Amino acid sequence: MKFISWNVNGIRACVKKGFLDYFKEMDADFFCIQETKCQAGQIELLLEGYHQYWNYAEKKGYSGTAIFTKHKPLAVKYGIGEEESESEGRIITLEYDSFYLVNVYVPNAQRDLARLPKRLLWEDQLLHYLKELDGLKPVIYCGDLNVAHETIDLKNPKTNIGNSGFTYEERGKMTKLLHSGFTDTFRHFNPDKVDAFTWWSYMNKVRERNIGWRIDYFIVSDRLVDYVRDTDIHAHILGSDHCPILLEIDL
Structure with a gap:
């Protein structure tokens, strides 16, 4: 099965x-998106053969997630x-016979870290939820997780230590998750790959020079893990400040 995630x-x-x-080219079984920034009725996507599940934010033009899938779930x-x-529409879970799919847009701690305490509490709640699901069936967890886990996951780690998305606290929550029975698929298969990023600032020439961060994941x-057949970053695909990521897995 082919999975795509894209903010x-x-x-x-x-x-x-x-x-x-891109959607048609990929012909994915599951296409997860984050930061949809729309309300019900504001866009109609004619995606033949796909079931659509949207979690809208109450605030207009903000946050939101969606999953488009060829496979009707047991529950949503x-x-x-x-x-x-x-109320920000950040999480969608689909249940299937043999796994759960959890699509998430993790809250940003904000530039001044004003939201960091709430973000850390949110991470604890989400980890508890993922572990509960994992106790029942295996989990595929994907989305914009708004953290670069290790120094290899961003271009300029030294100058970004303590900044939103690269605080010790946020990185520690990711470490805790990965020590709780979960695997970062891209890094598992590409442990030493550098300059592999999924987000770039809109500042001039930043993307062209590949000064980015890897903050989008399939976990x-x-x-x-033994059933994963491919994991990739499609950095050549434009249309957002993030690029899509791929997971292919036998289920």
Whole structure:
């Protein structure tokens, strides 16, 4: 099965920049997007053969997630009861016979780290939820996780230590997750690969010079790792400040 995850930074804008061409080219079983920035009825995507599941934010033009899939799930869950951000449409879970798919747009700690304490609490709630699911069936967890885990995961680690997305606290939460029965698929298969990024600032020439961060992930239950067939970053695909990522796995 083929999975794609992409923070589209506004699905309406991304559609105008070639989203549907890429969508058709990939012909994925599951296409997960984050930061949809739209409300119900603001866009109609005609995706033949796909079921569509949207979790809209209450605030207009903000956050939001969606999953497009060829496979009808047993159940769909929106959010996990997270008090601070459930209204922001950040989590969708699809349940299948043999696995759960969890698509997430993790809250940003903000430039001044004002949201960091709430972000860390949110991470604890999400980890508890993922571990509960993992106790029932294996989990595929994907999305914009808003953290570069290790120094290899961003271009300029020294000058970014302590900045949003690269604080010791946020990185520590990722480490805790990966020590709780989960694997970062890209880094597992590419332990030493440098300059592999999924997000670039819109500042002039930053993307052209590949001054980026890897903050988008496919993370799976450890017992699924042997079934992973491919994992990749499609940095050549434009349309957003993030690029799509790929996971192919036998399920």
